Structures are given as C-alpha cells and as structure tokens.
Amino acid sequence: MAAPCSASPRSSAIRTVLVALALFTAGLLPTAGAARATEWVVLCTGYDACAASGYPNAGYKDNSATSYWSQWAGHNCTNYVAYRLVRNGMPNTRPASLTGNAFNWGPSFPSQTNDDPAVGSVAWWDTSFSSTGHVAYVERVVSADEIVISEDNWGGDFRWRKVTRTGGRWPNGFIHLRDQSLTVADPDVYRPVTPTRLLDTRTGLGAPAAKVAAGTSVALQVTGRSGIPTAGVGTVLLNLTVTAPATAGYLSSYPSGATRPASRSLSYPSGATLSELVPARVGTDGRVRLYTSASAHLLAEVVGWYPTTGHLVPVTPTRVLDTSTGLGTTRVRIPAGGSLDLPVAGAGIVPGTGASAVALDLTALAPSAAGWLTAYPTGTARPVTAHVFYDSATAKTGMVVSRLGTGGKVTIQSTAQTDLMVDVVGWFRTGGDHVAVTPARLLDNRSGLGAPTGPLAAGGTVTVPVLGRGGVPTAGVRAVSVTVTPISPAATAAVTAYAGGTARPSTPTLWVAPGRTGVNAAIVPVGADGSITLHTTAGSYLVVDVQGYLKK
DSSP, X not given: OOOOOOOOHHHHHHHHHHHHHHHHHHTOOOSSOOOOTTTEEEEEESHHHHHHTTOOOTTHHHHTTSOSTTOOOSSOXXXXXXXXXXXXXXXXXXXXXXXXXXXXXXXXXXXXXXXXXXXXXXXXXXXXXXXXXXXXXXXXXXXXXXXXXXXXXXXXXXXXXXXXXXGSOOOXXXXXXXXXXXXXXXXXXXXXXXXXXXXXXXXXXXXXXXXXXXXXXXXXXXXXXXXXXSSSEEEEEEXXXXXXXXXXXXXXXXXXXXXXXXXXXXXXXXXXXXXXXXXXXXXXXXXXXXXXXXXXXXXXXXXXXXXXXXXXXXXXXXXXXXXXXXXXXXXXXXXXXXXXXXXXBTSSSBOSSSEEEEEEEEEEESOSSSEEEEXXXXXXXXXXXXXXXXXXXXXXXXXXXXXXXXXXXEEXXXXXXXXXXXXXXXXXXXXXXXXXXXXXXXXXTTTTBSSOSSOBOTTOEEEEEOTTSTTOOSSSEEEEEEEXXXXXXXXXXXXXXXXXXXXXXXXXXXXXXXXXXXXXXXXXXXOTTSEEEEEESSOBEEEEEEEEEEEO
C-alpha cells in the first residue's frame, strides 16, 4: 500500500494521525516509498540522493517547512505539488473548489482533469491508490503511456519514478492547472501556418476560373505550398467555403487517390455562402479532393497541418450513424431536446485505448424547426455551446472535436426534431498536443460576457482572454480550439479570429448572411498577452466557446 497524502491541518489532523498510526502498526507505512517493480520504476529516493543523480526537487527541500495551499508541511504529496504549482506562478491560496485529501483533487477540478499527461500537470490517483489518494508532479512525458514524476510522501520521502500505463498504477487523471512547455521538441505536434488561400474558383486560383460542376471534384495541391512541406504531411486543416451553389447540396473532402466516401464536410442551401473548418487527410500525391454535389464556387484556405505520424490520426471520412436509414442506431428521428449516445472508441475506427478525443462531422437532416446540435463527452453535463446551427427543413453540417466520455462515447443533443448523420474524420492520441476540454463560453456580447452588451460595430474588434479560462491552463498553450458564432449581422459579415496583438489575416474564419446565425470551428494561435482577437466586417453579436487547446 502506498503512503497517504494529507489534507489541510485544520480539516484532517486527527484523521491523519489515526491513519498514520494504523499504517505504522501494520507495517505498511514505508520510510522510502518503496513500490513493487511491476507497478513503477523508482529512479531515486531522498532530496540529496536525487539531486546527486540529476533529479532535482525544485527547491522544496529548503521550503518544505512552509505550508502551501494550507496543506501539511514537510513530506506530504499535496504540499509538494501545491509548492510546485505556486512556484510555476499560481497564488499560494488554496483554490475554493479544493477540499479534503489527495483523492479529492480530481473531482475538485473536473473541467481541467483528463487522461492527457503534460509537463507541469498534476498526476492524480483516487482511493484505488491508497485510502487518502495521491498526487505527484509530472516532470516528463515520454509518450502517451509513459511519464516521469516527482513526489513527496507523507511518512515517506521525496523521490522520482517512472510510471507506465501497463504497470498497474497509472494515474486516474491529469489535472491541468499550470502546465509548462515541453522540455523536448515533439515532432508530431500541430504546425500552424499563416492562413493562406490555396483555392478560389472565382478567380482561377488553384483550379480553372469556373464553378465546379455538379457531381464532380477538384484536386487541390496542398503540399509544397504556403509553408506546407513537400513530404511527411498527414493532415491539413482547411477552411473550406462554398459560395453561390446552384441548388442545395453538400461538399466532401477526401485524400486524392481514395474512393470518394459518402460523408459530408459541409452542407449548403441554394445560393448561400458557408464556411467550415475541415481536417483533410492528404493523398500520396500531396493533394486533397473536394467534391460538390451541386454546381458551386469553392474556396480553400490552409491554416495548419499535422505530420503523418502526428497526434491527429486522420481517417478517410467514414459514416458511423444515420438515423434516416438506421445505420448505427434504430431508424427514428431525434426528438426535440433529445439526445443520442454514440459509441466511438473501440467501435471499429477509433481504437478502444490510446484515443482522447475524436473529430466528427455532424449533419442535421430535414429538421422540423430551426435549432442546433451540441456534442459533448458522455457522462458530463451538456454545455451551453452550439456546434451546428440549422434552419427548418435545411440540411447543415459542422465539424466538432469532442473529448471521449464514459464508455468511449460522445453524446449529441438536438434542440429540434431531426435526422442525424455522423462521420468520423479523425482522432487524437492520448498524451498528444491537443487537449479537448468540456466546452465553455468565453464571449457573448448579447449578455455582456467578455465584452459590453450589444453588437460589435462593423469593422470593430474584440479581444478575448483565453488563458486560465474554461479549462485552458494559464501557461504552456500554443493555440486554442474554439467555435465562433456570429448572430444576426446587419449585413453579410466576414468574421476573422486571430492571435491577440498580431496583424489580422486576409482570410476570414467564416461568412454569415444578414440576419442569420453561423458557426465555424477555428484553431487560433494565442497572442503574447494570452488572448485572441475577433474582427467583423458588419455589425454583429458574437459568441466564442472554447473546445480545447494545443500545448506548446
């Protein structure tokens, strides 16, 4: 049995003494934190011995007599971790949500706890570890299944150890309060580029200057252009726009050389202009194919890419659910306010282990009224965010990245009765650079959240602080994954999201028609001041919801 970690002196003095006496009497309280080799590998034990071996204590030896976050001082896992977080910049004031012993840490920070280890995060164990739980500080992330931690144990000693997922004592979660930058360059991370237009059939950029004919596709060369290398590219993130379609229809993206799938990347009504962020798998010739079911002009801007071995694992878009045909479920429409739990992990495309989040294209088919779809991890509370807005009787598609919930499932809720189609377009490796969070609202100028109440004026900008909000750490963040929702613009609006304190790029994040509501996902680099900026060409209400973040 591992040694316990104590809560504050005021809340658990008697209980801690009794636990210590019981463990000591039973001979279960180790003096050096020894553990079975099958569970972990102890790299060093003791402040001085560890320091001599190149495993520092970050100054805790000289500060261990001080209580941090009102925890017991000295050899105590919660006090040590609190010290490390304070040293990383957090105030020495116990968070209001934190109560009790170490096993309470995860439940105290639900939106900041997941299965993705990061340098500077808190490795957390519940009572399966010991009667009081345990916390440690993540020093290194070797892989999604192997970490190196430092810890200090009640009644034990300071030590470093290596922990593997298969070893038997993998943490129950990782708490992201003050993550630090990775100490070793990770070759598999997302690579943002300056948003650049690669295709515009109105002008002849990247394809003939003409509408793409109904039922045909265009091959878009993406590698070797606009900062994208000529080889080693697995996925590109494209902001796709359809304009002036002759009839209602849909657009599909897929790797060049592959058979066109039945999936949808974007659904559009006749004559509309709509945009959608799409993670597109690249073919062996460096191209992505874009198919349109109706004659339309197509535009594409590249915003970043993942390497072939990247943390985003692309798949040829594959349909896993269609309530109109009974694929993956019974053949019945989702009722207004109803929801559906979609099995994802282990269901044939996304593996049962090693995946933390999934990228899905959601399509509302023939909805009975205007409304929206929301996707979120099964077993969690439904967030206020909307991922796909739709009009009555009009198909609408949107991309969402959702953390996997209970049983590896994602819950999808609709505010109006509708048929629903879901396509899997990729998944994120556990421990990778992308961390999905429970969606949280950061800006809503209808209510005065994050900005004065009222529409943002035409040509205006609004700055949105993102660090330390909605489950995003206060440090170690390169970019945020958000949904941007303009509501009732006074005229056709081009809305652009970009890093705070930088020049606005020429390519908008999405277009919205007058008086309508649009939504698009965006991965936006975080400015030096910890913010992102939004600009609109027409007066409009704006809503921003955070969906996740990318670690440095």
